[in-house]
Amino acid sequence: MADRTSPRASQVVPVTSPEQIRNVVLVGCSGVGKTTLAESLALAAGAVGKAGRVVDGTTVSDYEDIEHQQQRSVQLAVLPIDWNGVRVNLLDPPGHPDFDAELRAGLRAADAAVFVVSATDPVTAPTRALWREAAEVGVPRAIVVSKLDLARESFDDILTACHDAFGLGPDTLRAVYVPVFRDGSPSGSVDLLTGRGYGDVEAAPDTSAARESLVEAISGLDDTLMERYLAGEELDTEALFAGLRHEIVDCTLHPALAVTEAGFGTAELLDLITGSFPDPTRRVGPGPFADPDAPLTAQVIRITGDAYVGRINLVRVYAGTLRPDTRLQVLGADGANEDRITTLAGPFGKSTHPVPEAVAGDIVCVPKLASTHIRDTLADDPATTPMPAWPLPPALLPIGVEAHSKADEDKLSQALVRLTVEDPALRLEQNPHTHQLVLWCTGEAHAEVTLDRLRNRHGVHVDTVPYQVALRETFGASASGHGRLVKQSGGHGQYAICDLEVEPLPAGEGFEFAVRVVGGAVPKNFIPSVEKGVRTQLRAGVATGHPLVDVRVTLVDGKAHSVDSSDAAFQTAAALALKDAASHTEIRLLEPVAAVRVIVPDDYLGAVLSDLSARRAHVLGTETPEPGTALLRAEVPEIELARYPVDLRSLTHGTAEFARAHLRYEMMPQAVAAKLTGNGAAR
Incomplete structure (x- = not known):
């Protein structure tokens, strides 16, 4: 793996205990500066130099060319x-x-x-939706206000807006670092608990009231500290x-604290993470205690394909120690x-470096595991209780695809299998x-x-086609049909005549076959052949x-020849009779209808x-599952839903949730059928 090794490999400090580790996820909407913040933290810590932070316009956390082209991340990165x-x-x-599976x-x-919010627009609807998702997981959260140098409001006003938008309780959101401004731009900050200054704090305002408020908030949530505080005792920094x-x-x-793209606030954030964030032994959520000496329990977080080493599994170790060989x-x-x-x-963006082992709590890359899927548990013992599998976002946008050439067709199946392993949010349907190949x-x-990825990673070109x-189809009214097959070409010929009556049935009744032949006009041994021919034509339409x-199809009459009649002849005659009946009545189209469930903020309900x-x-x-939110239930023709996920996201700025399930088939309106078929009905 030397060709993928990070230049910082020699600087890595070995991790020998879970207490040395902080696993921190950056959460925020596109454009708030999460990846820029990650790069700034890596730069502040000396993980990359200024010249190595961005190479050829690509950040160290970019995996694929499309990330650089779209100027947004598409895959979970670890720095x-x-x-x-x-x-x-x-x-x-x-x-x-679209990449919510990576966030989860x-x-x-x-x-x-x-949790990163932009100072220029801190409480957008997508930001509120992300906060709810993080809150549902129960992960501890700090709020970082990015782009403070571009803010139109004060830092305190931004925090107040976040407090109200996220529905937080009193004293729940508190600044721990107060930004200091010089000439209207952030120049430094003051740690409210220690009084330590970062950067240029000559113009720092009096922070004693802010510190007192923070101390009260911390003490009010801890009985021991509150007793000491009420007794007038000066609480030491360690206790706080x-x-x-x-x-x-x-x-x-x-x-809460603030950062800028120039690197302001990064040292403060790193101090907060290392000094106050939980290590793996204090993890909130499911999983075993982070004991390096316990039996192994780990989980596959991400799988990527690498041209040099093949499949690479990103693994979080929850208990035990993961070792090579x-x-x-x-x-x-x-x-x-x-x-x-x-x-x-060890991962570092798209680069890696060899490590001797991974203790409980650490995150590590494991190449060449052939049987894994994302969310699988790795263990010493097959009787180990697996880690819970987090829910995947629903794939609701269908994309019809066809191989561009015969060479692409030969490689397509294997490439799609690999893609669905690496991306469990992608659903493949034949x-x-x-008979259409659909990527959901x-x-x-x-x-x-x-x-x-199909094109550049797997060398497979496909054409997209309408879903x-x-x-x-069904009969609009009852009709009769005559099917005649009489051929003589030397030797045994083909002879079969069928007369059918076809009548429509109520929706969902399927198909019924009946016989009303008298006098043995169609020999009994050929009646199953008639039914088989009808069923074959039903499938073809x-x-x-x-x-x-x-429809109910009734065999009412027919003729047979003692020599030339056969199973195949009566199958053909039955199919001809069914088509003849269809030519004498209106054929109506039936369309699938879906049960649709939409959860949407009240602002967008109309x-x-x-x-x-x-x-x-x-x-x-509609219902009201929680204040400010509407749950809407509807029945919608599925033909109208092909682009609905895209349109709904645009209508609601990405804040709505949408689910669908097939319900039944219903008669398609004639006007819609006319647009679809060119004439609304076929003869």
Whole structure:
């Protein structure tokens, strides 16, 4: 793995105990500066030099060319940095909602989160949605206000806006560092607990009142500290930091500070992380205690394909110690499999460096494990209780694809299998009704990245085609049909005549076959052949190529020849009779209808209802699951939902949640059918 080694490998301090580790995920929307903050922290810690921070326009955490092209992250990156003798594993997931699976992986792998909000627009709807997601996981959170040098409001006003937008309780959000300004720009900050100044603090205002307020907030959440505080005792810094650590872990206090793209605030943030964030032994959430000597329990967080070493698994170790040249159990949805670790590597963005082992709490790269999937548990013992699998975002945007050439077709299946292993949010479907190959993605950006990976990582070119909804046909009214097959070409000929009556059935009744032949006009041994021919034609359809359903077909008459009649002849005659009946009546199209569930902020409810109305939706009603939010239930034709995830995100600025499930088939309106088929019905 030498060709992938990071230039900082020689600077890495070995980790020998969980207490040395802080696993921290950066959470925030696209554009707030998360990746810039990660790079600034790495620069401040000496993990990269100024010249190495950005190479050819690509940051050290970029994995793929498309990240540089789109100027946004599409994959979870890990940047380990060392500060004050502590290893900080920074997990930087994408901020775009299409890559929410990467965020969820980062939230589960981390022990705390740095929630980044932009000073220029701190409480957008997507930001509130991200806060709710992080809160549901229960991960301790600090708030970092980025772009403070561009702020239109004061730091205190920004924190007040965040407090109100996130629905936080009294004293829950507190500044622990107060920014100092010189000539309108941030020049330094003051640590409220220690009084220590960072940068230029000559113009620092009096912070005694702010410190007193913070001390009261910390003491008020700890009975012991409160007793000492009320007794008039001067609380020492060590006691206050212990109280702060306790409140952060319990999520009863969220510390806040500010940063700028120029690097202001990075040292303060690193001090906060290393001094007050929980180490793996104080992890909040499921999983065993972080004991390096315990039996191994680890979980696969991310899988990437590498042109040099193949599949690379990013693994979080929860208990035990992971070592090279050992066999382990892979516990997944399909049961237990045995695999072997050959080497271990420490991650640094897309680069790696060899490491001798990974203790409980650490995050490490394991190459060449062949049987793993993201969310699988790695253990010594197959009887180990697997780590919980976090939920994946629903893939609701269908993209029809076809191989561009025969050479691409030969490689497509294997490439898609690899992609779905590396990206569990991607769902692959070979539609049994339309026979279309469909990639179900979480959004347009996800689709674009998936197609780029097919092309550049796997060398497979595909063409995108419109998604086909599986329609059905049915008879609009009863009709009769005559099928005649009479051929003589020397030797045995082909002879079969069938007369059928076809009548529509209620929706969902399927197909019925009946016999009303008298006098043996069709011999009994050929009646199954008639039914088989009808069923074959039902699957092929009679007008638009869609399957024919909800009909009763009755065999009423026919003729046979003692020599020339056969099973094949009666199958053909039955199919001809069914098509002849279809030519004497109207063939109606049936379309699938989905049960749709949308959770949307009240601000956007009107726009969502109007949009659904334009999609021929039948709105069943709305509920209020929580203040300010509406739960909308509707029945919508699936043909109207192909682009709905994209349009809904645009309507609601990415704040709505959407789920769909197939409900039933219904008659398609004639006007819609006319647009679809060119004439509305086929003869």
